[in-house]
Amino acid sequence: MPHAHAHDAHAHDGHHAHAPRVAVAITVSDRSAAGERDDRSGPAVVAALRGAGYSSGDAVVVPDGADSVAQALRAALADGARLVVTTGGTGLSPRDHTPEGTREVLTREIPGIAEELRRIGAAEKPAGMLSRGLAGVVDASGGAAGALVVNLPGSPAAVASGMPVILSVARHVIDQLDGSDH
Template identity: 60%
Template sequence: MQPESVLRAAVVIVSDRSARGERADAVGPVLVERLRADGYELGGARIVPDGADSVEAALRAEIAAGARLILTSGGTGIGPHDRTPEGTRQVLAHELPGIAEALRRTGAEHVPTAVLSRGLAGVADQPGTGGVLIVNLPGSPGGARDGIEVVLPVARHAIAQLDGGDHDPGHGAGHDGDRDSDAARHDRHVGGRAPVHGHAPRPEEADHRTGGDHPRGGEHPHAGDQPDAGGSMGEHPHAEDGSAAR
């Protein structure tokens, strides 16, 4: 298994115009910089034209080069040239639908058309390792920026799991092996009282845990207050992802 500090990553930008040199790639540098900041080793972004074959070839090349995490951007919409999911599916051994669903959910908080994204996430086989995590991100700078923040918190844990590592109690809450550590964290959060399994909290306990001020019904306390980061999930300023930009 590779040490975390030397995990390789790769970025594949899918855009006809950028591939032809008609438009500068604004997304690749954003993703590359963020991955490097998170400790991944990678070169510049690979730019390919739209199409299943070009995407598949680029992914296979990056897998052969040793990347353990590959992020694509662009071509995930419903337009006539959007075929990134088709190319990605050709190299996946199995899909991880939870990541793709989380990306769409995050995008829909900003732009309703994010639900039209057909982006995939999954694992591809790689000789000598447990596999490669591949995730399709939107084509806009804002969408890609939002999307990578969904991926990074789980990427290293996923790669470690692929390589046969133990479940990390700091990740994957809800796994049977993590219940004790989850309970301990919750105990600290509620002021030292250990929760009793199967016992619903009394009203006064619930008020103590939430402070009485958090919105109910699963709302995010800052929902609707996020500033515009220059785009969001599912949008592409040039409609190459099949959705409209703000």
């Protein structure tokens, strides 16, 4: 995992003269939301985002459930997020409803990102293919800019292997949402 240094936040964003793009990490976990378990995945997402030159506050922690996920996503988008990465709630437990909440907010899904995340997860361990995580975009509307939203499983290992995949395409996706040519 690359270390994030505040002083080099602008170094990776040389082709944009304006402030770094805002990114938000959302941890979806009943136990972390209740303070019963430290959130290790969210801070790992934040470190990766900052290391890639995004402006990111600390991870937002919300309980499991489609409604809490959808509300957290809408709040992040209202705050100007261009990239939102969730961790947790993508499996088959009765409370795992992150994909359902995400689907409520997405304008269009990007299956290839979710497929690649599952492929690398399954290469690490067979249970990786059980993640139901989604990836997609929310088109600009109502003054909010468009954004890329991706669900990762709730483990530091999934974050460590998944963030490089997300970051490899995030800027291109955001540029396309802004109307740039390919």
